[in-house]
Amino acid sequence: MLTTITRLRVNQIRHNSTVSLSILNYNKNEITLKIGENPITFKNVFLRDSCKSSDSIDESTSQKLFTTAEGATNLSIIEQPQIEDGGEEPTLKVQWDNDGKKVNSTYPLSFLLKHSTAKNNRVGKFFDNDRIIWDKHELESNLSSINHNYKDFLNNEETFFKALHNLNRYGLCFINNIPIPELTEMNDSNTNQWPVANIARKFGYIKPTFYGSLFDVKNLKKQAKNIAYTNTFLPLHMDLLYYESPPGLQMLHAIQNSTLGGENIFCDSFLAAEYVRQKDPKAYEALTKIPITYHYDNNNEYYYYKRPLVIEDNSITNDKFPKIHAINYSPPFQGPFEIGTVKETNTTEYEMFDDFIRGFKLFESAINDPQNQYELKLPEGTCVIFENRRTLHSRNEFNDSNGGDRWLMGTYVDGDSFRSKLRIGYRNFG
Structure with a gap:
């Protein structure tokens, strides 16, 4: 029998797999995505700061290995971001140049949805x-x-x-x-x-x-x-x-x-x-x-x-x-x-x-x-x-x-x- 949290996760993935994700445009400051029918723009600094790659987050403690200011220093996108659509849910992939350091970041649709509105940000934290x-x-x-x-x-x-x-x-x-x-x-x-x-x-x-x-x-x-x-x-x-x-x-x-x-x-x-x-x-x-x-x-x-x-x-x-x-x-x-x-x-x-x-x-x-x-x-x-x-x-x-x-x-x-x-x-x- 599935636990409640597992059922919720499965339902979320099933839902996300039916939501389309595409890139509308990007520049040195922001990336604009189309999620379903809605255009949503994210700051590049926010996305870099939220990266969970192994060189950004310590695997055992889940703690960040860099500061927000460091992540925002000399930040640029190396090549055009991509959408990977072969897994459980669509995923945004970005390769950053962060002050001379290359960082590969991935952002699942569930993450992008969660941070797309203030209301979504409260889900799982507060139960209004x-x-x-x-x-x-x-x-x-x-x-x-x-x-x-x-x-x-x-x-x-x-x-x-x-x-x-x-x-x-x-x-x-x-x-x-x-x-x-x-x-x-x-x-x-x-x-x-x-x-x-x-x-x-x-x-x-x-x-x-x-x-x-x-x-x-x-x-x-x-x-x-x-x-x-x-x-x-x-x-x-x-x-x-x-x-x-x-x-x-x-x-x-x-x-x-x-x-x-x-x-x-x-x-x-x-x-x-x-x-x-x-x-x-x-x-x-x-x-x-x-x-x-x-x-x-x-x-x-x-x-x-x-x-x-x-x-x-x-x-x-x-x-x-x-x-x-x-x-x-x-x-x-x-x-x-x-x-x-x-x-x-x-x-x-x-x-x-x-x-x-x-x-x-x-x-x-x-x-x-x-x-x-x-x-x-x-x-x-x-x-x-x-x-x-x-x-x-x-x-x-x-x-x-x-x-x-x-x-x-x-x-x-x-x-x-x-x-x-x-x-x-x-x-x-x-």
């Missing part, structure tokens, strides 16, 4: 068409698809891919039926023995922070260094936005959760940003321009970074999904604004700040609407995984007057690890 924005109704209608069994998640690659798929789709999933840990206290020597560490390492590696590789969230810590370590209501937010590279995923495993209150709340920030864009485009634009200050100045640590509320990605190809790369929203760790608040010589940001505040209010009204929130009391033995730059999380106030205990263990994983596993998963399972 599988992503949707959600509100309370949408998520609750699909709860069965975002819940996975712990042992299957760890041991069954298809279950693991389903979890990856749902994280990409909703920015949220749950891992259930986690055995009660035999350990009673987390320390540096037993980090790798905790279930949440097992879940995180499935993605590749744990992202350590000044909270540690893993962190405990218990009933009430005296002199807490984070509001999450108290029993106070925790508003919707994202973690570690004062880092240059905030974590892409956060995981919270409920080991004990029998206190009164303490329900977890989740919200799709992309939905809220899209609401602002549609309702007040000028205010939305300000949310992409005015940076917000985030800082952590406590416990002999001082972290600081500025970033706008909305970071766009206009290359996203799903017309029903916002063209957003990430959201930055974390009121508990906000510092004073530094741009747009004082009227100086350049008044652009100063004038835009009013639009920004209007957009900020609209954004908060959307995320605080109960119809846009999913609330649950995380069951003991369940771990939630969510995209830290998309899914806002919150927690209701709680107390242990009923004699209950609350112990959640958390950790972080870089978004790069998640997306790497997601791409491999799509290759293997489609």
Whole structure:
């Protein structure tokens, strides 16, 4: 039986073999091809830079053996490029003179098609068409698809891919039926023995922070260094936005959760940003321009970074999904604004700040609407995984007057690890 990736490759070759490829013209700067019925022009420097010949790419590491600047130096075509049409798919062949060095390059039709449009360039890297924005109704209608069994998640690659798929789709999933840990206290020597560490390492590696590789969230810590370590209501937010590279995923495993209150709340920030864009485009634009200050100045640590509320990605190809790369929203760790608040010589940001505040209010009204929130009391033995730059999380106030205990263990994983596993998963399972 063919694997999914093999079937996709066979179908691609069959498709490409029916698409004609010919050379319309070429000169010292570019080559214009006719692919099917469409003329497409490529820069010569791009083609040379993309060469995969043995003297351009190391066979064992797949790493380039030359720089882009070197490839562009004294570059010319020695003789007329050719189309070879006898293999699996038509192939462009070019012989270069690159600063006195002869290089023979081949470019299969599949490569030329992949790099012919921005949309094609995203195929296999980002999976736009599988992503949707959600509100309370949408998520609750699909709860069965975002819940996975712990042992299957760890041991069954298809279950693991389903979890990856749902994280990409909703920015949220749950891992259930986690055995009660035999350990009673987390320390540096037993980090790798905790279930949440097992879940995180499935993605590749744990992202350590000044909270540690893993962190405990218990009933009430005296002199807490984070509001999450108290029993106070925790508003919707994202973690570690004062880092240059905030974590892409956060995981919270409920080991004990029998206190009164303490329900977890989740919200799709992309939905809220899209609401602002549609309702007040000028205010939305300000949310992409005015940076917000985030800082952590406590416990002999001082972290600081500025970033706008909305970071766009206009290359996203799903017309029903916002063209957003990430959201930055974390009121508990906000510092004073530094741009747009004082009227100086350049008044652009100063004038835009009013639009920004209007957009900020609209954004908060959307995320605080109960119809846009999913609330649950995380069951003991369940771990939630969510995209830290998309899914806002919150927690209701709680107390242990009923004699209950609350112990959640958390950790972080870089978004790069998640997306790497997601791409491999799509290759293997489609």
